[in-house]
Amino acid sequence: MEKSKVYFMDLRTKSGRNLIDKFNSLLIKAGIKDIDFKDKFTAIKIHFGEPGNLAYIRPNYAAEVVKLIKELGGKPFLTDSNTLYTGKRANALDHLETAYVHGFNPLTVGCHIIIADGIKGSSYREIEINGKHCKTAKIGTAIADSDIVISMNHFKGHDMTGFGGALKNLGMGSGSRGGKMEMHSASKPWIKKDECVACRACIKHCPVEAISLDEQKSADINYDKCIGCGQCVAVCKFGAALVKWDEAADIANEKIAEYALAVVKDKPNFHINFIMNVSPNCDCWSHNDVPIVPDIGIAASFDPVALDMASVDMVNNSPVAKGSELEEKHIHAGEDKFNGLYVNTDWKCSVEHGEEIGLGNRNYDLVVIN
Template structure:
């Protein structure tokens, strides 16, 4: 496969000159976003609104910059993300929107509507075939994400406790999965009912198409039966966090499925991708806290190739110097430190990211070969 173009600019600005949002606008124009025919088209801009208590997520100003460019090109943009699998501030659309608003994402600040892609309870999804999929035949993607004519990802590139880093593929593949889709990627088994939390409301039974759940009228509790196929549909139906998946997929399997979900989202429609290496926390933005950055703020990247973008961002991080006082620096200073020659593995030795990019290349998400084009936008 030919090399893909990845465009890059740093975070430097001149005193009394243009700010970073303007710099981001210039970057994505240089990268060719204007080649997309957006006139009158619905444009989904997928990003992470941050968990409550975490302040390392991308600021709304960056989202507004992308929205402004899309609107200038005649598009009808909306910001979107799908509900989370785990209990937190974003497991249903009401709490998700409140979290987004508290973190500064409102129609007024970002200049467009905010739509939770998989609906109120995380059950409004579409089964999307995965061409060439080896682990996922049909991905469960939020309906609003798939209804859009054009797809744009806006990613905060940071560390991750399982997948090494959270980049563009994770933002798309995991982020666009409905609650059931996230369960499919994360889990290798069937759900468990936490009896102390089960209210006996039977809402989960309405979502189960396989007679995988049984309600006991005497105990007023629900249990999982042998017919359960582990689809995760019941997860979104429970309002009380009584349904959990304990059998976590191996990291390689998680990476494979995430890559295949990404392919399902992107295939068949125009797409464009932006990734910012800033506030590189060691863990996911889904945490209710954020640790000190492990690496310096390296720059903004953009490409039509989601895989090449992740590879370019990973390479930039691996070439950077760890920040003093960070988790990464502390790990490297330990007497028993084993150098993995990889900042992400040195920060979280249990994590692994290369299988994701390998598989994404194998199934045709994009190319790991790229040409980095530096854009001078400081004025």
Template sequence: MSPSKVYYTDFHATLEENLLQKLARLVRAAGMEQIDFKNKFTAIKIHFGEPGNLAYLRPNYAKVIADIVKEQGGRVFLTDCNTLYIGRRKNALDHLDAAYENGYNPFATGCQVIIGDGLKGTDEQLVPIDGEYVKEAKIGRGVMDADILISLTHFKVHECTGIGGALKNIGMGCGSRAGKMEMHSAGKPYVETEQCISCGACRKNCAHDAISFVEKKACIDHDKCVGCGRCIGVCPVDAVQPAQDEAFDVLNKKISEYTLAVIGDKPSFHISLVADVSPYCDCHAENDMPIVPDVGMFASFDPVALDTACADMVNAQQPLPDSLLDKVPHTGDYFTDIHPTTNWRSGVEHAEKLGLGSCAYELVKI
């Protein structure tokens, strides 16, 4: 496969051009306007940031992209799907509150926010794919209803996948709660009995009669359970938990297969900002100091080349003094230095095999 073009610019600004204007110039140079946006529903997939975390992307960047889409006649919205874990983004109401709190609202971005998998994370579309691990991806219906997808990603380190790039933003981010469970888990959900309040919501919403009550505590029969994850979504006290026992390399590959389900049949474009490169995901309600200096803004039609280029550019930087990276031995790959059990290349290499793009790239600086 021939190298894909990845367009790049640094974070230097001038009196004539600020960073937001520079981002607009970057995506135009990379060809985003080649997409036919006229009257098309366009989803900008973004991570709104868990409140308390300050490393997430400023909403100003999203407004730049939304404005360009609107200039081209597109009907644009910002989106993400609900989280699997306990936090401020596990249902649409809390998720919207968190997004607004972090500045992602129509007044700041010029477009609406839609939570892609509905109120409780169960509004999903089953997307057949011929993956090695996934045969039917569970994607938020709001995402699949969009005609075009643009990923706007805060590139960072991740404790499970090595990198948090475009593939993870799309694949994991667009999965419904059941989809996220499928990616994270090799098994079925279980019940933390100490937390169970015997409300019966899980049993009421189980279509496979897999949930019973023993001594007034819910119990899941794994022989009947199909892993749909609805019990996780409806539990009011988060007593139902995913196993989260999948190997990290398999997790990365499942994310790539979910990415294929999202963008396989629709136009897409991908933007990553390598700034505030934190050692953990923006899903944390806190963030550690960056591990390297801010690198730049990147854009491409190829999410595989984009992730590879961003990772290579981070690895080319000097660690920031007193950062987490500065405190661990270096092997040449900062991501595995910080999280030794991860292998980010397993994800991009699998995505390349799926035809999502190329790990080979040509970096074009503007």
């Protein structure tokens, strides 16, 4: 198989050529103009950041992507799907507010912000993939209905997948609430009885009438009917409906790759990894720790597997940042930093499975631009 090309820029600048100028050159040299954007709805998949976490991508970069796509005749919008866990991105209203507070709004980025799976995470399309684990993937409607997909990914560590990059942002990030349930959990939701107040919200919103009140006036799930859509988790305001976070990490990684394949299936797609502020944990956390390596740069490719593989290699070949969690664990340059962070997680599962299912190629040529 021919190697995929991954284009890379470091963060050095000079008078008359700032980072945004250099970023624009990266996008063009990586071939983004080869995509026919004319009158095409273009989903720019991005993470808007959890409140309290400051490691998310700056809106300035998103604005540059939007500007370029508009110049090429496209109709871009920034998008993400709601979270499975409760928080400030668990429904579209809170999610939009978070995006706006973090600088992602029509005035600053030049396009609309659309939460892909609707107000409560129940708006999705099932895309057939016939994967090893998933026959179909439940993808947020706005992303599934788009003509083109661009992913902008903050590259960092992740406790379940080892690292989070293009595959994680595309797969897990584009899944509806039910899709996230499928990737995260081998089980179905459960009710913490002592937290249930019998408000009946879960009963009202269950699409298959699988929930009723038991003799103790607590919600009770009929697992013969339950389809694992996660709506009860979404609507419960009292923390009584919960997810069983019990999927094995290697299977979760493979499911994420299958969902990523569903997102880009039959669509032009292009991907950008920001290997900066490489925090040890996901941007979904409400805080970010000291980066594990110094800032490296930005990489772009039509191949999300090659892009993630190149990003892993660059992080692993970088020195460990002073005062970081990796320094505390005595991990050094050249060692596998993500296995060092999460010894029970094999990050290779995602890129290996991605290659197996035709999502991309682990072999790449790195093209450096100045």
